[in-house]
Amino acid sequence: MELEETERRKLAELLSAYSDVFSTGPTDLGRTNLVQHDIQTRPGPPVKQPPRRMASGKQQSADEQIQQNLNSGLASPSNSSWASPIVMVQKKDQTYRLCMDYRVLNERTIKNAYPLPRIQDTLDTLSTAKWFSTLDLASGYWQVELTPGARQAAAFCSRKGLFEWNVAYLGHIVSERGITTDPQKVQKIQQWLQPTNVNEVRQFVGLASYYRRFVKDFATVAKPLHNLLRKHARFHWTPECQLAFEKLKELLTTAPILGYPMDSGDLILDTDASNFGIGAVLSQLQQGEERVLAYGSRSLTPTEQNYCTTWRELLAVVEFTARFRQYLLGKHFTVQTDHSSLQWLIRMKEPEGQLARWLEKLGEWMESGEERPSWEDVSPCGPATKPIGASGRDST
Structure with a gap:
């Protein structure tokens, strides 16, 4: 989508007002003062490893990059009791990237269980967005300072000496x-x-x-x-x-363009089963068009492959109502299947064993009032696709 002239002018004014935040080169980096990164290690003596020998071409590149980091203030000479060796990784353009082998340090590090955001949860919030921008932090991890203790632990060595970082080092369309x-x-x-x-x-x-x-x-x-x-x-x-x-x-x-889940619009969950796997398609009616939101599938275990066709079809419904629960809660949805026997199975009076456990899971949807799904048989030889029960749709 092209910007209109007034929009172009506003964008130019915005970029000009904040021009100081944009990097003009590889050494023009910012530095946040909002947080410092710390590396907590388990009790024990520091780990010191010797520098590794490397080919002359790699060594020359390593020396140059270390000197650049010293000149730019990213690193400084160190007297740490810790030392991790450097490694040079060849890039696609045949040049080398300076890296550190922190595997031993990682073994001594106390793990942080802070939950990272899920990409899919983030994508699901974009349904009403019309304009998108991409901002890439210039060497983003180098803009976060390290605590004094973290600088000591992350110290690295080469034939030129011992150094420490002053800063942290490290697609959908x-x-x-x-x-x-x-x-x-x-x-x-x-x-x-x-x-x-x-x-x-x-x-x-x-x-x-x-x-x-x-x-x-x-x-x-x-x-x-x-x-x-x-x-x-x-x-x-x-x-x-x-x-x-x-x-x-x-x-x-040839992958399709997947739609964003909308607050309004009936959901449809199409489920299917074969001898070796189960699958589902989650879609939603948006502005009169059925948009696919996601596909789901998994292979059957050897035990599940022995199930009869009806049981495999029911397993698909149980599996994907659970997998896409976050989309279904509070929504009307329709479950579409090509196996009409499921409607009889779900209404069984006294189920036992595995069937009883599955129906108990589906009971959440069957008895939840406005969230109750309807069922459609879409098999070629089945009845007309008229929903049974309350109107609604399901997602995968």
């Missing part, structure tokens, strides 16, 4: 239309070469799984790859694995 995958991440998936070992399979599946809510029946499609990750499984790249590998690439390339 959103628009008015909705949420899309990050083209750069998708391109990385597209360029992924055929895995040759379990570790490479795990890396690919991990990256692809980041966007699983964009892919219908992700778990079923990726099942051959997940099978390779089972404990004690022998790596054997089969035609099924290749098909799953290529299919995931294709699906992520």
Whole structure:
């Protein structure tokens, strides 16, 4: 969306008024005075590691970058009892990034359990937004000061001596239309070469799984790859694995634009089950159009694969009403299934065992007044898709 002339002028005035907050180069960094980062360690003597030998090219780059950090005030000479070695990591442009090997320090660090915000919760708040801006802090972690104790613990060594940091060291695309995958991440998936070992399979599946809510029946499609990750499984790249590998690439390339959940608008939860997995689609009626909010799926366990079709279909309903509970609470929703026997099963008078436990979970929705879902059979041979009971819709 293009800015109008008045909007362009207001934006220019805003940027001009706060021009001092923008970085003009790699050494032009700010420094917050609102907080200092601390590193708390368990009782015990400090850990000191010697500097590592490295090739001349890496060593020269390390010396230059350390000197730059000293000149800019990011680091300073240290007399700490702690010492962690530096490592040089090669970047795509063949230059090197200065890093520290803090694994030993991490083992001594007291973990902080403060909860980080979930990306999906943040994305869900954007439904009424029309304008979006992206601000990137220039070397953001370098703008947070370290406490004196943290500077000592994070000290690093090279052939030039011992130094300490004065500061801390260390994608979705959103628009008015909705949420899309990050083209750069998708391109990385597209360029992924055929895995040759379990570790490479795990890396690919991990990256692809980041966007699983964009892919219908992700778990079923990726099942051959997940099978390779089972404990004690022998790596054997089969035609099924290749098909799953290529299919995931294709699906992520053509991933839809997911809508934002709105306060108004009926929700629909379409559930389905196969011999190997269960899946669901959460959508919402928005301005007369049904918008997909998310896809959900998972593989069935060996025990669940022995369930009859009706039980697998019911499992899908139980699974995804729970998974998308935050969207369903306080909403009317419709559960759509292609298995008409579920309506009879849910009305069973005296259920026992697993069935009783599932129906107890669904009872929250069946007895909650205005939140009560309706049920639709959308199977080709089933009855007309007329909701049964109170009007409502469900999400996945």
